[in-house]
Amino acid sequence: MGWYLIRRTAWAILLLWFISLFTFILLHLIPGNPAIILAGLNAKPQEVHALYIQLGLNKPLPVQYYKYVVDLLRLNLGMSAVTRDPVTTDLERYLPPTIELVVLSFTIYVILAVTLGAWSATHKGRLSEAVIRLGSVVGSGMPVFWLAALLQLVFFAHLGWLPEGGQYDISTQAPPDVTGFSLIDTALAGQWGKFLQAVDHLVLPVAAIVLAMLAVGLRSTRASVLQELQRPYVRTAKAKGDTEFRIMTVHVLKNALNPVISLLGVQFGYVLGWIALVETVFGWPGIGLYLFNSLQSLDYAPILAITLLTSAVFVVVNLLADLMYLVLDPRLRDRQGA
Amino acid sequence: MKENLSGIEPDSPDVHDSTIPKRWSRAGRSERTLLIFGVIVIAVFVIAAVDPHLLAPQSPDALYVGPPLGAPTAQHWLGTDELGRDFYARVVYGARPSLTMSVLIVAIGGAFGMAVGLIAGFVGGWLDGVLMRFVDLFLALPGFVLALALAAVLGRGERSVVIALSIVWWPSYARLVRGMVLELKHRLHVEAARALGASGPHVIVKDILPFMWTQINARVSQDLGYALVNVAGLGFLGLGAQPPASEWGSLLESGLQYIATGWWLTLFPGIAITLWTVAVSMVGDGISAMTRSEQGGSRL
Numbered sequence: 001m002g003w004y005l006i007r008r009t010a011w012a013i014l015l016l017w018f019i020s021l022f023t024f025i026l027l028h029l030i031p032g033n034p035a036i037i038l039a040g041l042n043a044k045p046q047e048v049h050a051l052y053i054q055l056g057l058n059k060p061l062p063v064q065y066y067k068y069v070v071d072l073l074r075l076n077l078g079m080s081a082v083t084r085d086p087v088t089t090d091l092e093r094y095l096p097p098t099i100e101l102v103v104l105s106f107t108i109y110v111i112l113a114v115t116l117g118a119w120s121a122t123h124k125g126r127l128s129e130a131v132i133r134l135g136s137v138v139g140s141g142m143p144v145f146w147l148a149a150l151l152q153l154v155f156f157a158h159l160g161w162l163p164e165g166g167q168y169d170i171s172t173q174a175p176p177d178v179t180g181f182s183l184i185d186t187a188l189a190g191q192w193g194k195f196l197q198a199v200d201h202l203v204l205p206v207a208a209i210v211l212a213m214l215a216v217g218l219r220s221t222r223a224s225v226l227q228e229l230q231r232p233y234v235r236t237a238k239a240k241g242d243t244e245f246r247i248m249t250v251h252v253l254k255n256a257l258n259p260v261i262s263l264l265g266v267q268f269g270y271v272l273g274w275i276a277l278v279e280t281v282f283g284w285p286g287i288g289l290y291l292f293n294s295l296q297s298l299d300y301a302p303i304l305a306i307t308l309l310t311s312a313v314f315v316v317v318n319l320l321a322d323l324m325y326l327v328l329d330p331r332l333r334d335r336q337g338a
Numbered sequence: 339m340k341e342n343l344s345g346i347e348p349d350s351p352d353v354h355d356s357t358i359p360k361r362w363s364r365a366g367r368s369e370r371t372l373l374i375f376g377v378i379v380i381a382v383f384v385i386a387a388v389d390p391h392l393l394a395p396q397s398p399d400a401l402y403v404g405p406p407l408g409a410p411t412a413q414h415w416l417g418t419d420e421l422g423r424d425f426y427a428r429v430v431y432g433a434r435p436s437l438t439m440s441v442l443i444v445a446i447g448g449a450f451g452m453a454v455g456l457i458a459g460f461v462g463g464w465l466d467g468v469l470m471r472f473v474d475l476f477l478a479l480p481g482f483v484l485a486l487a488l489a490a491v492l493g494r495g496e497r498s499v500v501i502a503l504s505i506v507w508w509p510s511y512a513r514l515v516r517g518m519v520l521e522l523k524h525r526l527h528v529e530a531a532r533a534l535g536a537s538g539p540h541v542i543v544k545d546i547l548p549f550m551w552t553q554i555n556a557r558v559s560q561d562l563g564y565a566l567v568n569v570a571g572l573g574f575l576g577l578g579a580q581p582p583a584s585e586w587g588s589l590l591e592s593g594l595q596y597i598a599t600g601w602w603l604t605l606f607p608g609i610a611i612t613l614w615t616v617a618v619s620m621v622g623d624g625i626s627a628m629t630r631s632e633q634g635g636s637r638l
Contacts, residue, residue, distance in 0.1 A: 011478075014475075015475065015478055015479065018475055018479070019479065022484065022487075023487070026487055026488065026491045029491050029492070030491050031493075140615070140619075141563070141612050141615045141616045141619070142608070142611075142612050142615075143567045143570055143571060143587075143608070143611055143612070145570075145571065145574050145587075145590065146590060146604075146607075146608030146611065146612065149590065149593075149594055149597070149604045149608065150604070150605075150608065152594075152597055152604075153597060153601055153604055153605065156597070156598075157597050157598045157601060158601070164597070164598075269480040270480075270482075272480055272483065273480045273481070273482035273483050273486075274482070274571070276486075276575060277571055277574055277575070280574070280575070280591075281594060291486075291575075292575055292576075295486075295490055295575050295576050295577065296576055298490060298493075298494075300490070300491070303486075303487055303490050303491075304487060307483055307484065307486070307487035310480060310483050311479055311480055311483055311484065314479065314480045314483075315478070315479070318478065
């Protein structure tokens with residue numbers, strides 16, 4: 001187990017290093033002077049020159065790379081040419097809404113995928129087959145941004161049940177910014193009307209993300225549960241007189257969910273990739289929308305910073321998923337340790 | 339490695355021993371229906387990409403041929419956009435940039451990945467180790483995010499999107515093909531060919547490649563749809579084909595501004611993308627069903 005832990009962590013560090021090399025190369029591929037890009041397009045020539053020296057662009061490439069990595073570790077990600085703020089400052093503002101959206105979506109997704117997966121494994125019939133088939137078509141054929149747009153078309157433009165986008169209505173004064181999470185901030189301020197409004201605004205983006213992934217998680221859970229149900233311990237539990245519900249929750253799911261966890265890690269990566277599209281459709285003020293806006297003006301410092309950030313988060317989440325896998329499944333621990 | 343003791347060729351590709359009618363009847367009825375549907379959709383899309391004028395006589399760029407944001411009518415089947423351009427023509431003309439980019443990405447990424455996989459699997463040793471670590475590195479990172487940054491840095495345009503997505507596309511092919519080579523190179527017929535003195539390239543072309551097509555076909559047909567979704571995603575973000583080209587992703591993005599007044603601008607580009615992804619996967623499934631051998635699959 002210790003050896004695996006070291007190897008797996010070393011691999012994650014190697015990946016992080018590769019990401020930094022990748023963005024460093026991109027920074028030098030951009031036509032023009034990196035100092036101009038990092039200083040922002042509106043910087044004065046003296047500022048650019050100062051940054052040129054500070055970045056060590058007159059030094060050899062390996063030295064430049066070293067300085068680049070040191071800057072990254074100090075969270076110095078350059079300036080946005082559009083907002084004229086350090087990218088780090090912008091990210092502080094844009095990150096909480098994204099975290100809120102992703103965490104909420106993932107929580108609901110996991111609950112739905114597991115319950116529906118377990119349900120469809122025990123209720124083989126027309127209905128569960130139809131649910132799975134429909135989910136597969138939605139999940140694999142439709143691009144997530146179109147799915148998001150369709151939800152908006154139906155529930156906002158046509159039915160008028162839900163708002164078009166954003167965190168609050170345009171006329172609503174946002175609550176004091178404590179955490180940046182709309183649900184928590186409105187609750188802290190005790191403004192329950194706004195809290196409900198924030199919930200309203202979360203429904204469609206969350207639904208888009210959940211629906212896009214649901215089929216995959218559902219099928220994976222179902223396959224895994226079906227396999228576990230064949231095991232002798234299930235028969236034993238049945239013979240002892242356990243209820244089906246108890247067998248499922250106490251015995252089967254505990255074993256069946258292990259393979260699902262590493263799938264979740266991978267899916268997390270997909271969401272990070274697509275989040276910009278979903279946030280753009282719904283005008284959700286997170287890093288995805290920040291990325292979209294930066295792409296419109298080819299504002300490179302934030303583009304590269306978001307690339308770094310999302311890739312790094314992806315690597316760390318997958319590392320955690322793999323380690324969690326070990327914690328949850330003692331059999332693997334023994335095998336890996338051997 | 340599984341030993342092949344049961345016979346010389348238990349699951350040879352039935353490319354050589356089966357006629358088309360025979361294979362046709364081997365696919366189930368619903369598979370055949372879906373296959374026909376898929377082929378028709380793909381044919382229409384390919385015509386749209388090759389000669390859009392055939393399907394849409396109207397110009398996609400002519401301004402105010404109809405009212406701005408006009409709903410679908412008999413004259414303008416898919417309505418008109420905010421500048422009064424015929425939206426049907428715009429969607430049809432969007433096939434060329436959208437499909438060209440997708441096909442190129444799968445072709446370039448697939449060919450390069452296959453080459454790497456063949457070399458890694460066949461040569462083995464340290465070269466295999468190095469190449470596969472590199473593949474692992476790519477597969478452990480979010481490809482779409484990397485491609486997005488790369489395309490942005492290379493500048494807007496179709497070329498950047500093709501380059502960027504091809505670069506994140508090849509590793510999965512390398513891994514797939516390497517796995518198959520490792521299995522195939524210990525088959526009796528390959529060892530026999532090598533014992534008879536056949537050269538490496540000869541063995542690869544004659545004795546290994548023919549056994550891979552079923553799996554490669556399945557992957558390629560799925561990927562053609564997946565590539566389009568990625569291309570449209572980058573187009574949506576403003577990379578890729580630039581206006582006035584009506585690439586489907588960018589078309590959808592500009593349609594979103596009129597979601598309350600012009601539903602057709604959001605609906606139809608998405609239908610085009612989804613039809614393509616569904617059609618290519620149906621054809622892929624159909625071909626897999628047709629090449630399936632009676633004993634239960636020519637898959638490795």
